[in-house]
Amino acid sequence: MCRIVLLVSALFCFDALAAEVQVAVAANFAAPMKQIATQFEQISGHKANLSVGATGKFYAQIKNGAPFDILLSADQATPTLLVQEQSALAGSQFTYAIGKLALWSANPTLVDGRGAVLKQGSFAHLAIASPKQAPYGAAAMEVLTALNLNTSIAPKLVQGENIGQTYSFISTGNAELGFVALSQIWENNTLKSGSYWLVPDNLYSPIRQDAVLLKHGKDNPAAAALLAFLKTDKARAIMQSFGYQF
Incomplete structure (x- = not known):
């Protein structure tokens, strides 16, 4: 039990250390992310501020200095490009869901x-x-x-x-x-x-949706905590209820 408490404490800051994270969310992921954000806030004490829109537009905004900490993209290509351009942190990118x-x-x-x-x-x-x-x-x-x-x-x-x-x-x-x-x-x-x-999977390429930590959020504990939370069973259960795969 003590080990579990220590693990949770390592992943999530509590109210005394609460911070805010600015999240750019692909439009298709808006509904599940609202539920995930609610659970994240209850567990961590951090607050997730969500902006919903098109991945392509978010890319342009990020390149123009928009203060987002995390991008939850509708594809893999955009986060990969942001990492290559050093607008996002290498090693932070991962597929959080596969869309249908x-x-x-x-x-x-x-x-x-x-x-x-x-x-x-x-x-x-x-x-x-x-x-x-x-x-x-x-x-x-x-x-x-x-x-x-x-x-x-x-x-x-x-x-x-x-x-x-x-x-x-x-x-x-x-x-x-x-x-x-x-x-x-x-x-x-x-x-x-x-x-x-x-639509059957064989009629289109897999829609792998990647998350990435943006340069603006590299020192934000709430950003790191949210990315960790997206990999938990709690978050994935919400995603699955909306039809996403992994």
């Missing part, structure tokens, strides 16, 4: 369990995140290409700046269906609403 892609509609009867609706084409708009800025958008284009639908569906595509905006297009009915992160429609291992197709 889903075709989703707010209409509970539109999307079938095999995604056949895509080939039927009985819709006016299909929403995807920007393939250039959002890894989930790039994955969506991989799926359409693998199904030989990228040319025929191209006129129907509506692009969101990030996966959060893409979800909004679909949830408001501006697009009948679209590709989203499973985590946006899945909670407590259950579909929240609408209809969906869980």
Whole structure:
């Protein structure tokens, strides 16, 4: 028991040493990260301030001096580049989750369990995140290409700046269906609403989402504690409930 107490004490500072950590969070990871942040704050005494957005935009902001301590990216490439450019600490990067892609509609009867609706084409708009800025958008284009639908569906595509905006297009009915992160429609291992197709893994490259400690956070104990907490069973249980893998 004493060893466990010592281990927890080493990982997390308590109220007397409480600090704040500024976290840039990829839009697809917003919901689970809010729950993780709550547990982290209760256990450590530190406070996690979350900013949610597109990974590509966060990269630009970090390079322009934005005071983030941690980046929870939607890809591996961005943290790797930040490390190479010495804007993040070498050795701090790790994959915190592997995201899953889903075709989703707010209409509970539109999307079938095999995604056949895509080939039927009985819709006016299909929403995807920007393939250039959002890894989930790039994955969506991989799926359409693998199904030989990228040319025929191209006129129907509506692009969101990030996966959060893409979800909004679909949830408001501006697009009948679209590709989203499973985590946006899945909670407590259950579909929240609408209809969906869980896209098979073989149709797109794995969406490995990496965390990295940024230069601004190198001396922040709350940043180190949060990165450690993301590797714990408590944090991973939350991620799994939203459909993430490891």
